[in-house]
Amino acid sequence: MMTKTRYIVLTLAILISLHYILSFSHEGYGRATSLDSLRKSWGGFGSSPGPDGERGPKVYHEPPYKTPVPEKYYLTPDVNGTMPRHANATIVMLARNGDLNGVVRSLTQLEAKFNTRFGYPYVFLNEEPFSDDFKHNVLALTNNKVEFGLIPKEHWYQPAWIDEEKARASRKKMEEEHVIYGGSVPYRNMCRFNSGFFFRHELLDKYRYYWRVEPDVRFFCTLSYDPFLFMQDEGKKYGFTISLPEYDATIPTLWTAVREFVAANPQHVLPLDEGGMGFLSEDGGETYNGCHFWSNFEIGDLDLWRGEAYRAFFEHLDSKGGFYYERWGDAPVHSIGAALFARKDQIHFFDDIGYRHEPFQHCPQEPAHSREQCDCKIDDNFDREGWSCLNRYDRMFT
Numbered sequence: 001m002m003t004k005t006r007y008i009v010l011t012l013a014i015l016i017s018l019h020y021i022l023s024f025s026h027e028g029y030g031r032a033t034s035l036d037s038l039r040k041s042w043g044g045f046g047s048s049p050g051p052d053g054e055r056g057p058k059v060y061h062e063p064p065y066k067t068p069v070p071e072k073y074y075l076t077p078d079v080n081g082t083m084p085r086h087a088n089a090t091i092v093m094l095a096r097n098g099d100l101n102g103v104v105r106s107l108t109q110l111e112a113k114f115n116t117r118f119g120y121p122y123v124f125l126n127e128e129p130f131s132d133d134f135k136h137n138v139l140a141l142t143n144n145k146v147e148f149g150l151i152p153k154e155h156w157y158q159p160a161w162i163d164e165e166k167a168r169a170s171r172k173k174m175e176e177e178h179v180i181y182g183g184s185v186p187y188r189n190m191c192r193f194n195s196g197f198f199f200r201h202e203l204l205d206k207y208r209y210y211w212r213v214e215p216d217v218r219f220f221c222t223l224s225y226d227p228f229l230f231m232q233d234e235g236k237k238y239g240f241t242i243s244l245p246e247y248d249a250t251i252p253t254l255w256t257a258v259r260e261f262v263a264a265n266p267q268h269v270l271p272l273d274e275g276g277m278g279f280l281s282e283d284g285g286e287t288y289n290g291c292h293f294w295s296n297f298e299i300g301d302l303d304l305w306r307g308e309a310y311r312a313f314f315e316h317l318d319s320k321g322g323f324y325y326e327r328w329g330d331a332p333v334h335s336i337g338a339a340l341f342a343r344k345d346q347i348h349f350f351d352d353i354g355y356r357h358e359p360f361q362h363c364p365q366e367p368a369h370s371r372e373q374c375d376c377k378i379d380d381n382f383d384r385e386g387w388s389c390l391n392r393y394d395r396m397f398t
């Protein structure tokens with residue numbers, strides 16, 4: 001019985017992977033054709049300058065992450081053992097008091113592999129006050145600056161204008177269909193907060209770049225360069241380590257809402273081939289392929305979210321109620337936002353950061369694996385799986 005079930009699962013997995021690989025390596029899926037249809041289906045705009053006033057188009061030969069990180073971002077402590085230069089950045093973690101054990105695990109690793117040497121400050125956020133026990137345990141783990149913040153109620157809880165009857169019916173249905181977190185209101189609050197509010201927290205006002213960390217994640221490698229300085233000096237806006245497709249059941253009408261926004265706000269959106277649309281769609285923007293950057297890891301520019309374009313985008317999505325009537329995740333919302341408002345070369349794949357959040361991990365390959373002393377099994381790498389969306393990121397640059 002067990003063997004038979006396994007066999008079926010394996011066969012299914014192979015079939016799905018095959019379909020996946022074929023649909024993305026197929027020569028007929030030409031880039032020019034796809035961008036043409038993209039332009040047509042999205043209404044032909046695409047000649048206006050982007051949000052930061054820069055004009056493309058650039059010519060690429062390979063994805064930007066294939067170029068080694070310049071030496072100047074590597075650790076070169078002065079005679080006092082401290083870093084001569086820092087980026088304007090913080091590490092941010094949303095957590096509940098009950099997450100303490102997982103918080104300790106994540107922080108211990110992050111300190112050991114990176115932040116003891118680099119010295120970036122932390123911001124912890126919670127919709128309830130952090131307990132003394134939580135603060136005490138966190139402060140014991142680091143000599144770096146730590147701040148604990150309370151999330152304003154209006155940034156967290158389900159808004160009064162949401163039709164609770166409708167929301168409840170949807171939660172019930174999703175629970176019956178075994179959609180992960182389908183029946184949870186707190187999870188929805190969290191997704192909406194991360195989508196539209198975390199970057200408005202007053203404790204983040206004084207920073208430009210952030211690294212999002214969650215409880216119970218692992219960092220495998222000794223990071224010997226400063227990813228924040230890299231982001232800041234190279235003008236990157238969003239960084240990821242793992243990309244994968246979203247469960248369709250959580251976002252039935254998200255793409256419709258996105259298209260509405262784009263049609264009504266062409267001035268906010270980058271020309272499609274300069275932005276990251278090639279990552280999001282197989283058919284020129286007609287439909288969403290579900291690909292998103294897994295947002296439990298993010299290194300990003302807060303100004304991307306603070307800007308008028310993303311704020312208007314979030315307001316539009318929020319007005320649809322989809323965070324509660326469906327279960328829109330912050331990962332697809334951030335990913336679509338990044339793809340619409342950042343140039344594709346400003347979206348960075350941190351290939352050399354070894355990272356695990358259950359049940360997936362990114363394990364850097366050689367030469368980074370040795371150089372960064374990664375303690376992950378080199379074969380256990382999500383990008384070797386059929387599910388990875390990295391090929392959709394890569395194809396934007398070839």
Ligand SMILES: Nc1nc2c(ncn2[C@@H]2O[C@H](COP(=O)(O)OP(=O)(O)O)[C@@H](O)[C@H]2O)c(=O)[nH]1
Pocket residue numbers: 093094095096099125126127128186187190213214215296
């Ligand atoms: N303060 C607070 N944080 C939450 C809540 N729900 C989730 N989080 C945090 O939000 C992040 C994502 O939640 P998690 O349970 O890891 O979801 P998953 O990674 O999608 O399985 C983690 O940093 C959690 O600690 C909540 O109700 N309150």
Ligand SMILES: *[C@@H]1O[C@H](CO)[C@@H](O)[C@H](O)[C@H]1NC(C)=O
Pocket residue numbers: 078079080
């Ligand atoms: C090392 O620390 C001392 C004392 O704080 C300071 O005067 C000196 O400038 C530092 N050296 C460098 C290279 O930063």
Ligand SMILES: *[C@@H]1O[C@H](CO)[C@@H](O)[C@H](O)[C@H]1NC(C)=O
Pocket residue numbers: 088205206207208
């Ligand atoms: C860091 O960035 C924030 C937000 O852009 C800004 O207000 C602040 O002045 C910056 N701090 C420094 C030291 O540059």
Ligand SMILES: [Mg+2]
Pocket residue numbers: 214215296357
């Ligand atoms: Mg998590």
